[in-house]
Amino acid sequence: MTRPVTSGAPAARLAIGVGGLVLVGVGLFNLLGIDFVNLLWVGFWLAAGLFLHDFVLSPAIAVSSKLVARRWSVTGRRVPLVALVSIASLTLIALPLLGKPGAQAGNPTLLGRNYLVGWAAACLLVLLGAALAEVAGRVRARRGSRLSTTPR
8 A cells, every 4th residue: 555645735834833933932022122112113013004904005906906907818917916916015014114213313324224215126126027927928828829739
């Protein structure tokens, strides 16, 4: 009798779950070391992120995806939608840094980077990746159609 072939999926899920629990523990440990005012700011940004996701980001993506669905075919709309969701998520993550709320005039090294340029570069990389995925999909589709029409 042969044993069924199993994949490493349960072990991978367990490793990812353990890694996630370790990171949650590290985050909670770090939260214990900050003062009450900063802890309130953490709570504010967590609540703001939840609000922005549920009441701004999700409806905006739903409306945008409807518009994309009207313009592109079923196979052509995947790449723009993935790029849209990725850029919207990047924007939501970068939002606390884009306004530089913790910057101080007397300390130019505190939040000294131009986060708007970094966000724009990340968005451009997402768009570049989406364009490359679209080109690769079209090349793959052409090769597939060319191979299926040649006599054997």
